[in-house]
Amino acid sequence: MPEPEAYLPIESYGVIGNLETCALVAPNGSIDWFPFPHLESPSILAAILDAERGGRFRIGPTTRFETNRRYVDDTNVLETIFHTSDGTATLTDFMPPAGQVDQPKKVLYRKVTCTDGAVDLAIDLEPQFDYGRAATTLDSVDGGVLAASEAERVLLETPVDLEIEDGRITGEFSLEAGETVWVLLRCTGAEDANTDPDAALEETIEYWTEWGHHCGPDDDCAFEGPWHDDVVRSELVLKLLTHAESGAIAAAPTTSLPEDIGGVRNWDYRFNWLRDAGFTVQALMNLGTVAEAIDYFEWFVDLCQTADPETIQPLYGLHGEADLEERKLEHLEGYRGSRPVRVGNEAAQQRQLDIYGELLLAVDEMCQRGRALNDDEWVRIRDIVDYVRDVWDEPDAGIWEVRGGNKHFVYSKVMCWVALDRGIELACERDRDAPLEGWQETRERIRADVLENGYDEEIGAFVQSYGTSVLDATALLLPVVGFLPFDDERVQGTIDAIDERLVTDDIFVARYHGDDGLPGNEGAFVLCSCWFVNALALSGRVEDARSRFESLLEYLNPLGLVAEEIDPETGAQLGNYPQAFSHIGIVNSALYLGYVHGHELPGPDPMGIRLGDPAVVPDE
Structure with missing residues (x-):
């Protein structure tokens, strides 16, 4: 098998998953990222973060080839088509969605079919449990090879003869037109599960298509x-980033892919940010994915029910975990030398006042669509609005989670205005008990404060924070959330200034x-x-x-x-x-x-x- 490039472009990967975890599949047939059992769990495969120590699972031709890829129509079933000088083979990768098909969810299926001529292929699996920190044993068993650490194990199951050498599992096979080989990676809990690969593929395609x-x-x-x-x-x-158990949606399935190649702007995004709430609910509802929108809404409303407003975090684990301690994995070199590799995210402990406005946007969106608030939920919403009324004029870390100290961010102030504005609308439209006079007074104070301190007359635009001339793209949201009308000259000036700068x-x-x-x-x-x-x-x-x-x-x-x-x-x-x-x-x-x-x-x-x-x- 040709040697893989150390690091492929980030955009070259496809993604598959089972609504609990995801895997990234490279165009050469290598799975270079696979946390298990959940997105935020330690990885089994992480070559994308360290080509030497991360671990990968590759299936591909043994000779030179060209590749094109596609998803089976309207599904998350990925096909990689290898074209060699002797023939063509298709690698189909998928995981059955949790709770949706009658097949075990903890199995990664890889189907290889020769569609033309003949193709020589190879399997190469190098598992590296716990981000490559755990000791791993490899043992031949009936039907394949078992790889195990103290905490996890995977069974590589295939009719192909496999060998074990230097911590790797390898095997070679040849296919002619019309022939197929299945290669299954059975993860912890699915080693002995009954599987029907053809039925699993059919049911998975049917689920996604419908x-x-x-x-x-x-x-x-x-x-x-x-x-x-x-x-x-x-x-x-x-949907792939939506956790089947909780309804929470991860910001991304990966950690530490860099914003600056070789730099330190590398963060763990395998968590849910509450600020995504309003715009996520809007997107899901308008797409017709009502159940997912409701599940997500119920998830973060439940979080708010169990926490006082001042303790609501900007982000949580996908099961509602609050402790997201940020740690550095010093043994990994990072994508193309981008260090450190981080797990966890200390932004969970930041003060970000914008989140309350985004929560109220989501509540308002759902209520406009007929979702009623019960008495307990309204009390919590009222508590949040009251809290915003008390703290809106304090500095915070802002939507971008800056690590250079708190400031009076314009967007944070505007989203506090949104919390008051939507709270007032909800109370009036649904005849709910609320200190409306106080809320209305604070809403107007926030508006006046932002217009006086957040707008730069010389630039002709809203700025990032009070006392600066820095522009920020969040100013584009001011008319979208209703703070000012679109035809206001200050809005149009801000759009033009952002376009220019x-x-x-x-x-x-x-x-x-x-x-x-x-x-x-x-x-x-x-x-x-x-x-x-x-x-x-x-x-x-x-x-x-x-x-x-x-x-x-x-x-x-x-x-x-x-x-x-x-x-x-x-x-x-x-x-x-x-x-x-x-x-x-x-x-x-x-x-x-x-x-x-x-x-x-x-x-x-x-x-x-x-x-x-x-x-x-x-x-x-």
């Missing part, structure tokens, strides 16, 4: 456009340009690019928005996946991958473009459009 977004040729689909397939893939990614090549939008307490640079944020598209579309600059959105989508990989960031100079993807918020951004940008083009939406108007229709600003 689950996803569907619209007919005569439907007025809100996502109609050249981006429809990208929206569907984004939906499938979001933070946008590269029309579509790459930086979060901000300013010191955040960390060395190094970062790429453009995909989510910020989506925010920019939304601001243009809802300002009436529809053709400009559409053109830029189409340009952005060209940077998705051929499978429709995207990371957190894109390098404007090279087009390479950076950061953890695939990124939930990036895909949420794609869904919501498509939604807003559908909205301004007059498509009927499956629910209420997009959140935040409460001050009248979007502005009509002629395209230039």
Whole structure:
């Protein structure tokens, strides 16, 4: 088998999973990332973080080959097609979704079929339990090889003859047209489970095909456009990142993929950020994935029910864990030498006041769609709004989780305004007991404070924090959440200033340009690019928005996946991958473009459009 490149581009990977964990599959047939049993668990395979010590599971031709890949239509079943000089073989990778098919969920299935000619192939598995820290034993057993550490084990099951050497399990086999070999990686708890690989594949395809977004040729689909397939893939990614037990959605399935190659901006994203709540609920509901939206909503409402407002964290584990202690894995070299590799995330202990506004956005979105709040839930919502009323004028770490000290971030103030605004709306519309006069007074104080201290007359734009001239892409959200109307000259000036200062090549939008307490640079944020598209579309600059959105989508990989960031100079993807918020951004940008083009939406108007229709600003 040809030697693999040490590190492949981040965007070259495909992703599969079982609604509890995910694996990244390289175009050469190597699984280079696989935590088990859950996303936030230690890895069994982590070659993407250390090519020598991380561990990989590769199936591929023994001679030179070319590759193309695809997902089976509207599923998370990945096909890698190898083309050699002698023939063609297809590698099909999947895991049965937990609780959805009558097959064990803790089995990673790999099916190899020769479709033309003949192909010589090899298997190479090097398990490295606990991020490569655990001692591992390899023993031949009936039907395969058992790899075990003190805590975990995997059984490599296949009819191919296998050998054990230097901590690796290898085997070679040949296939002719029409022949198939199954290779199963049975993880802890599934070593002796009854499996029917063909049935598992059929049931998994059936589940995904039936689950996803569907619209007919005569439907007025809100996502109609050249981006429809990208929206569907984004939906499938979001579902793949949704934990079957809790309904929580991970920000990404990976840790420490760098925002700056060779730098220190490497974070663990295998957790749920509450700030994603409002925009995630909006995306899921408009896609028609109502059950997932409700499960996610119930999950974070339950979290809020069990914590006082001041103790609500910005992020939690996928089972609601609060202790996310950040540690460095010093023995791993990191993706292309990007160290440190981190597990856990100390941002969980930061004070981020914006989260309360995002929580109220989600509550408002669900209530607009008919979800009633019971008395206990309303008491908790009221407590949150009361808390915001007391602390809105204090500094915090902000949405970007800066590690250079707390500041008076404009976006945090605006989201405190949102918490008051949506709390007032909910109390009035549902005749709930609340100190409305006090809430209304505070809401107006926040507005006045932001307009006085958060807007720079000389620049003609809202800035990142009080007393600075730094621009921040979060200012694009001010009209989206209803703080000001789209045709306000301060909103339009902010959009233009961000276009001039933070946008590269029309579509790459930086979060901000300013010191955040960390060395190094970062790429453009995909989510910020989506925010920019939304601001243009809802300002009436529809053709400009559409053109830029189409340009952005060209940077998705051929499978429709995207990371957190894109390098404007090279087009390479950076950061953890695939990124939930990036895909949420794609869904919501498509939604807003559908909205301004007059498509009927499956629910209420997009959140935040409460001050009248979007502005009509002629395209230039």
